[in-house]
Amino acid sequence: MHSVVAIKQVPDTSNVRINPETGTLIREGVPTIINPYDIHAVEMAVRIKEKFGGTVTVISMGPPAAMEALVECVEQGADRAILISDRRFGAADTLATSYVLAHTIEALQAEGPIDLLLFGKQAIDGDTGQVGPGVATRIGVPLLSNVVVIESFDPVARKAVVHRKIEQGIEVLETRLPALLTVEKEIAAVKRAPLSNLINAARYKPELWTADAPVPFDIAQVGIKGSPTIVGKAFTPTPREAGAILSAAEKGLSQVVADALAMIVQANVVTLQNHNGGRP
Amino acid sequence: MSEQVETASPRIWVFIEQEDGRAHPVSWELLGAAARLSAELPGSVVEGVLLGHNVAGIAPEAYRYGAKRVYMIDNPLLEVYRNMPYGAGVSSLIAKYQPEIFLVGATTLGRDLAGTVATRVPTGLTADCTELAIDPKLKILAATRPTFGGNLMATILCRKHRPQMATVRPRVLPMPEPLPAAEGELLREPFDLSESDIPVRRLRLIPGKEQLNIEYADVIVAGGRGVGGPKGFKLLAELADSLGGVVGASRPVIDAGWLAHEHQVGQTGTTVRPKLYIAAGISGAVQHTVGMSGANFILAINSDPKAPIFQIANASIVGDLYKVIPELIRQVKGMSNGQ
Numbered sequence: 230m231h232s233v234v235a236i237k238q239v240p241d242t243s244n245v246r247i248n249p250e251t252g253t254l255i256r257e258g259v260p261t262i263i264n265p266y267d268i269h270a271v272e273m274a275v276r277i278k279e280k281f282g283g284t285v286t287v288i289s290m291g292p293p294a295a296m297e298a299l300v301e302c303v304e305q306g307a308d309r310a311i312l313i314s315d316r317r318f319g320a321a322d323t324l325a326t327s328y329v330l331a332h333t334i335e336a337l338q339a340e341g342p343i344d345l346l347l348f349g350k351q352a353i354d355g356d357t358g359q360v361g362p363g364v365a366t367r368i369g370v371p372l373l374s375n376v377v378v379i380e381s382f383d384p385v386a387r388k389a390v391v392h393r394k395i396e397q398g399i400e401v402l403e404t405r406l407p408a409l410l411t412v413e414k415e416i417a418a419v420k421r422a423p424l425s426n427l428i429n430a431a432r433y434k435p436e437l438w439t440a441d442a443p444v445p446f447d448i449a450q451v452g453i454k455g456s457p458t459i460v461g462k463a464f465t466p467t468p469r470e471a472g473a474i475l476s477a478a479e480k481g482l483s484q485v486v487a488d489a490l491a492m493i494v495q496a497n498v499v500t501l502q503n504h505n506g507g508r509p
Numbered sequence: 510m511s512e513q514v515e516t517a518s519p520r521i522w523v524f525i526e527q528e529d530g531r532a533h534p535v536s537w538e539l540l541g542a543a544a545r546l547s548a549e550l551p552g553s554v555v556e557g558v559l560l561g562h563n564v565a566g567i568a569p570e571a572y573r574y575g576a577k578r579v580y581m582i583d584n585p586l587l588e589v590y591r592n593m594p595y596g597a598g599v600s601s602l603i604a605k606y607q608p609e610i611f612l613v614g615a616t617t618l619g620r621d622l623a624g625t626v627a628t629r630v631p632t633g634l635t636a637d638c639t640e641l642a643i644d645p646k647l648k649i650l651a652a653t654r655p656t657f658g659g660n661l662m663a664t665i666l667c668r669k670h671r672p673q674m675a676t677v678r679p680r681v682l683p684m685p686e687p688l689p690a691a692e693g694e695l696l697r698e699p700f701d702l703s704e705s706d707i708p709v710r711r712l713r714l715i716p717g718k719e720q721l722n723i724e725y726a727d728v729i730v731a732g733g734r735g736v737g738g739p740k741g742f743k744l745l746a747e748l749a750d751s752l753g754g755v756v757g758a759s760r761p762v763i764d765a766g767w768l769a770h771e772h773q774v775g776q777t778g779t780t781v782r783p784k785l786y787i788a789a790g791i792s793g794a795v796q797h798t799v800g801m802s803g804a805n806f807i808l809a810i811n812s813d814p815k816a817p818i819f820q821i822a823n824a825s826i827v828g829d830l831y832k833v834i835p836e837l838i839r840q841v842k843g844m845s846n847g848q
Binding site: 240322323324327353354355356357358359360361362363365366367370371372373374375390392393394395396397398399400401402403404405408456457458459460461462463464465466469471472473474475476477478482483485486487488489490492493496498499501 | 528592593596616617618620621623624625627628629631632633634635636637644651655656657661662663664665666667668669670708709710711712713714715716717727728752753776777784785795799802805806807808814819820821822823824825826827828829832833836837840841844845
């Protein structure tokens with residue numbers, strides 16, 4: 230039983246600040262975290278290992294600093310961690326990223342079979358949610374996105390039943406294994422790591438894979454070269470204009486509320502007079 | 510499925526998303542955007558792509574929203590959405606007709622499909638765009654999207670690969686007016702998969718217990734950290750009820766467990782475009798405002814006169830929400846009773 234989890238180290242977007250003069254991102258002092266959805270993917274893989282035995286491998290494409298995120302995954306219970314890092318991988322869009330991860334997974338498959346692939350449903354910096362579907366398509370395994378529950382998992386019969394969160398409710402699907410699941414946070418609550426894991430992690434050094442070794446990558450498919458999309462321009466969003474400021478302390482509570490409602494009525498966004506709480 | 514048709518004029522394609530034979534409204538929003546793009550690309554034509562089973566009835570609706578032609582794969586294997594057969598079907602149509610641009614709704618289904626199709630083709634995909642335009646010089650799609658939690662906007666170009674793919678969330682683009690008399694052409698396309706080729710099977714669907722339709726709500730009363738706790742949301746729900754709306758929230762509320770994730774508006778929640786958005790006790794972090802700044806009218810209530818939310822609100826009340834909201838409820842009910 231071998232599960233592979235792909236993770237990403239991301240800037241904590243709730244701490245991202247923009248330089249108002251240059252309109253660029255201030256990266257200094259912005260803490261990095263493991264993409265929140267990915268932590269739950271690692272947890273799910275560890276639980277499957279606890280139940281069925283086997284190993285959990287965590288992979289990540291990113292800068293050398295992402296080693297730290299991989300060590301955290303070992304603390305959480307992963308057995309093996311691989312950082313795929315090379316300057317030539319930089320500025321990759323989702324197509325180039327999915328190539329690097331898929332190529333890595335195929336190299337691991339050559340070592341031995343993989344039963345399950347787990348990805349977070351999206352990364353909070355790019356928010357595209359496209360890398361998981363891309364990798365599943367490249368390696369030719371079934372894709373199940375937005376998974377909230379693994380109802381049953383049978384590595385012998387090579388079948389699993391999972392619940393996907395979709396607009397209409399919960400879709401229950403049976404899939405062949407191996408499959409690639411992109412997961413929501415509900416998939417598994419993260420437990421505190423046992424001391425033995427922390428001791429293992431303290432001694433563990435993640436493997437470093439580059440574009441050349443131990444597995445050569447097709448340079449035409451990585452980084453900027455392998456990315457069909459480019460950023461034409463980047464800019465800070467144009468703010469809406471501020472409207473009237475009504476101070477309850479100055480004008481009185483009922484007056485400011487009446488003024489605000491008058492503006493809403495004038496903007497013709499709701500018809501308050503005819504409304505009766507939705508009841509006929 | 511690898512046959513290729515001579516390209517007469519550049520095709521701008523829209524994926525017509527359907528569930529149980531009903532089209533998702535984002536499909537019409539995208540047809541509206543496709544018409545605007547087409548006006549900037551002389552000779553181009555707007556067309557729809559429709560997959561499903563017994564779905565031909567949707568095509569006339571697509572014509573009314575601007576599609577000149579609909580390419581349809583109608584097959585029992587496509588009864589419910591599954592990634593593999595839908596991905597294969599759409600990719601085969603792209604290989605055959607070579608569209609210039611392909612737009613897909615950034616719904617759960619659309620995101621699942623678009624990533625697969627872009628990889629199969631392969632081509633560039635820009636996810637969750639908030640604006641689509643034609644670059645005046647290059648005459649290619651300029652797809653703008655928020656990045657880094659909405660702190661930065663990026664305009665993405667796909668210069669060499671075709672089609673240029675983009676997904677857009679529901680309600681981000683305006684709904685076009687349908688043309689009742691519009692007609693179009695329906696092309697039935699082949700499909701040669703069998704059930705044994707498909708690795709996934711739907712066992713059942715558990716319908717959502719309470720359908721909170723925040724995405725399409727006309728009125729949203731949203732609360733933030735300033736509401737202070739789950740009890741305060743009862744008050745917000747009462748105001749929402751009196752306006753025929755629903756309750757929304759910013760991320761800290763969800764993280765604190767006061768409300769379920771379905772209520773979350775913003776970058777990691779839902780993008781909304783209501784007619785009226787009331788933000789109570791929400792400071793106005795970009796991660797939140799990126800998901801609601803498309804509202805027609807924003808009323809902000811905050812005790813902090815310097816709250817950033819006031820910068821984007823049409824009207825702002827500086828005051829204690831626990832006093833302002835009961836007064837709003839009282840006056841709204843008074844108006845509704847015709848007093």
